[in-house]
Amino acid sequence: MVRAIRARRSWRRPAAASRVDLRPVAFADGLARNAVGGVGRGGSRAGRAPGRGYDRGMSHDPFAHLRIEYGDAPLPFESAPAAPLPLLAQWLDEAAAAGVGEPNGMALATVDADGQPHCRVVLCKSLDERGIAFFTNRLSDKGAQLAGNPRAAATFWWPAPRNRQVRLTGRIELAADAESDAYFCSRPRRAQLCSAASPQSRVVRDRDELEGLVDALAARVGDGPVPRPAHWGGYRLVPEAVEFWQGRDGRLHDRLRYRRAAAGAPAVGGAWSRERLAP
Numbered sequence: 001m002v003r004a005i006r007a008r009r010s011w012r013r014p015a016a017a018s019r020v021d022l023r024p025v026a027f028a029d030g031l032a033r034n035a036v037g038g039v040g041r042g043g044s045r046a047g048r049a050p051g052r053g054y055d056r057g058m059s060h061d062p063f064a065h066l067r068i069e070y071g072d073a074p075l076p077f078e079s080a081p082a083a084p085l086p087l088l089a090q091w092l093d094e095a096a097a098a099g100v101g102e103p104n105g106m107a108l109a110t111v112d113a114d115g116q117p118h119c120r121v122v123l124c125k126s127l128d129e130r131g132i133a134f135f136t137n138r139l140s141d142k143g144a145q146l147a148g149n150p151r152a153a154a155t156f157w158w159p160a161p162r163n164r165q166v167r168l169t170g171r172i173e174l175a176a177d178a179e180s181d182a183y184f185c186s187r188p189r190r191a192q193l194c195s196a197a198s199p200q201s202r203v204v205r206d207r208d209e210l211e212g213l214v215d216a217l218a219a220r221v222g223d224g225p226v227p228r229p230a231h232w233g234g235y236r237l238v239p240e241a242v243e244f245w246q247g248r249d250g251r252l253h254d255r256l257r258y259r260r261a262a263a264g265a266p267a268v269g270g271a272w273s274r275e276r277l278a279p
């Protein structure tokens with residue numbers, strides 16, 4: 001099973017968040033705000049624009065009263081597949097069908113040589129029996145962190161109407177050159193030029209410097225193909241644990257964790273244990 005994740009024209013726009021509590025909430029400063037921080041009618045202070053906490057030099061708390069109920073769709077433990085990646089594929093499809101803009105976006109956490117974690121969003125571009133793949137500049141900060149410590153965590157989050165999260169932890173492998181070539185070639189030419197020219201994670205003087213690097217590369221390659229730089233390519237997160245989280249009303253959520261029964265066991269197949277975790 002090899003699945004490439006592509007944008008689909010048929011994906012609908014994200015549905016509006018459902019059941020956000022917009023009732024006015026009285027704050028200690030006398031302003032009435034709704035749950036997402038909007039100031040209610042009549043909420044103003046003389047000589048000062050009505051604003052959120054950060055306008056007034058206070059802590060920023062407009063979300064303190066934000067409440068969304070997640071619905072009561074259960075995570076079907078009994079019918080869950082024996083291995084996690086088919087379920088991840090299904091949830092990605094369902095997030096796409098629900099109109100989530102980039103359902104393959106995932107927060108990727110890595111750890112540097114000082115033990116400091118770093119987290120950023122990347123796009124999962126394929127998933128198969130080995131794990132999930134993403135592409136980046138291997139000379140970037142994340143690349144350096146993965147070279148020193150080839151372990152990572154990734155988290156997908158799909159808001160309403162799905163209200164789901166999937167977390168993966170495991171080790172990192174380099175994607176084969178052929179796989180990196182194939183993905184690089186599939187990208188629009190402008191994306192090829194920009195990703196090949198950009199010294200990702202390095203400090204640059206200004207936007208002109210970046211555009212100059214792209215223009216210089218474009219001039220060098222002319223009408224020919226943009227070669228994939230050796231430092232740009234794929235990584236695969238080979239999961240050892242995968243947790244599925246389904247938000248449920250009242251915050252009594254469902255959590256299903258798969259753990260690989262033995263190191264080296266395939267990511268699909270029966271070599272996984274399944275456990276329910278408390279929310």
Ligand SMILES: Cc1cc2nc3c(=O)[nH]c(=O)nc-3n(C[C@H](O)[C@H](O)[C@H](O)COP(=O)(O)O)c2cc1C
Pocket residue numbers: 102105118120121122123124134135136137140141142143200201
């Ligand atoms: C929605 C979204 C998708 C992104 N996808 C990628 C990606 O697939 N690959 C990538 O290298 N950076 C991607 N980025 C940028 C990264 O978040 C990050 O800025 C970049 O990789 C540099 O990270 P680093 O300095 O920690 O290495 C994406 C950012 C966002 C917000």
